[in-house]
Amino acid sequence: MELFGVIITGIGVMFLFLGNLGILRLPDVYNRIQAGTKCTTLGAFLTIIGVGIMQPAWLWKCLLIALFVLVTNPISSHAIARGSHKSGVPLCDRSVVDKSEEFEKYKERE
Amino acid sequence: MSETIVLIFLAIIALGIFLSFLRMLFGPTASDRAVAVDTITTTVVALLVLLGFVFKRYVYLDVSLVYSVLAFVGLVALARFLEKGI
Numbered sequence: 001m002e003l004f005g006v007i008i009t010g011i012g013v014m015f016l017f018l019g020n021l022g023i024l025r026l027p028d029v030y031n032r033i034q035a036g037t038k039c040t041t042l043g044a045f046l047t048i049i050g051v052g053i054m055q056p057a058w059l060w061k062c063l064l065i066a067l068f069v070l071v072t073n074p075i076s077s078h079a080i081a082r083g084s085h086k087s088g089v090p091l092c093d094r095s096v097v098d099k100s101e102e103f104e105k106y107k108e109r110e
Numbered sequence: 111m112s113e114t115i116v117l118i119f120l121a122i123i124a125l126g127i128f129l130s131f132l133r134m135l136f137g138p139t140a141s142d143r144a145v146a147v148d149t150i151t152t153t154v155v156a157l158l159v160l161l162g163f164v165f166k167r168y169v170y171l172d173v174s175l176v177y178s179v180l181a182f183v184g185l186v187a188l189a190r191f192l193e194k195g196i
Contacts, residue, residue, distance in 0.1 A: 006112050009160075013119045016153055020126030023133050023149050029141045032133075036149040047156040051163045054112060061171045065159065068178055073152055076185040080148065083192035084141035 005054035012046030015039050028092035029084055037077040044069050116164055123157050144188050151181035 019039025026032050045066050052062030085100055127150055134146035155178045162170025 002112055006115055009116070009119060012156070013122050016156060017122050017126040020130045020149060020153065023146055024129045029139065029145065032142065032145050036130075036145055040149055040152040044152050044156040048159050051159050055163060058168065058171060061175075062159065065155070065171065065175050065178065068175065069152065069155060072178070072182040073148075076148060076182055076189065077145075079186055079189035080141065080144050080192065083189040084139075084144075086193050087141075089139050089141050 001056075002054055005050045005052075007050075008053060009047050009050030012043045012048075012050055015043030015046065017043075019043060028095070029089050030081060030091065033077055033081050037073060041070060041073045044073075113164055116160055120157065120160055120164070123153060123160070127153055127157075141192060144185070144192065147188075148181075148185055151177070151185070155181075 016039070019036055022035025022039060023032050026035055048062050048066040048069070052059040052066075091098060130146050130150050130153070134143050134150070137143045137146060155174050158170050158174040158177065162168065162174070
């Protein structure tokens with residue numbers, strides 16, 4: 001049981017490191033939001049659940065923390081993405097489509 | 111046995127936090143810095159749970175829960191500020 005928890009925690013730590021690497025390496029704010037939210041949500045979830053498996057007395061509070069991270073992390077990331085698009089941060093030059101701007105033009109034409 | 115492996119995991123997480131800290135230092139716009147802070151807080155929540163496992167202290171889980179609540183409220187306020195100003 002202990003080995004199973006260590007393996008799950010290791011997978012989660014690997015996802016956390018790759019998310020932080022994506023924050024440094026990717027070219028654009030929106031790409032960075034994508035890497036930083038998906039990887040760190042799954043990584044934190046797996047890490048906390050792995051600690052709960054290694055220490056079975058802590059499992060319920062670990063489940064509570066993991067559920068809270070799973071609910072609130074996409075909300076804050078979506079709020080930051082919407083705010084930065086409204087305040088006019090440009091996309092990188094290799095982007096091909098901007099659906100949010102098309103939606104703004106569509107609303108103005110209606 | 112498992113405490114030694116978890117110490118190696120803590121070193122990997124510290125390296126990742128350093129990479130995000132570089133982006134927070136050199137980010138071109140304010141949104142880059144906000145995204146870097148978001149990633150750092152989610153990583154620190156997992157790091158506090160791992161520290162509680164190494165030190166065998168139950169209190170670290172409470173610290174982690176309160177830290178995640180405060181980080182969520184602060185980031186939503188920061189996004190509100192980025193959108194239309196205070």
